[in-house]
Amino acid sequence: EVRLAESGGGVVKPGESLIISCTASGVVVGESPMAGDRQTPEHKCELITTIRKNCRTDFVDSGGGRFSISRDNTKNKMYLQMNNQKPEDAAMYYCAHRNDYSCPHTSNLCRSWGQETEVTVSS
Secondary structure (H helix, E strand, O other): OOEEEEEOOEEEOOOOOEEEEEEEEOOOHHHOOEEEEEEOOOOOEEEEEEOOOOOOOOOOOOOOOOEEEEEEOOOOEEEEEEOOOOHHHOEEEEEEEOOOOOOOOOOOOOOOOEEOEEEEEOO
């Protein structure tokens, strides 16, 4: 069973950055189609970043590049780097495991894999 436990959310000020860490079990993150999602207070689900490149998929801030994903294979962890946070980035954030690498890479969008984390952006 795939389990992803996020940590690192909380309250940040506009313009600040944060990193969400995801500890994985039941999956080898370095060999798997991983991504990051969020659900807004209005319950809209959005893809923020993904390991899969070159999909013609709508991302949050796809042109600005404020969100990125990385993996530490030695620890079986992944990280969501979130820069220059804005009030509209306030949401519940999910580390995500996709079914495969095919585009648009949005399978299981906003599915909970164990423990998501909330981010609030407020001055």
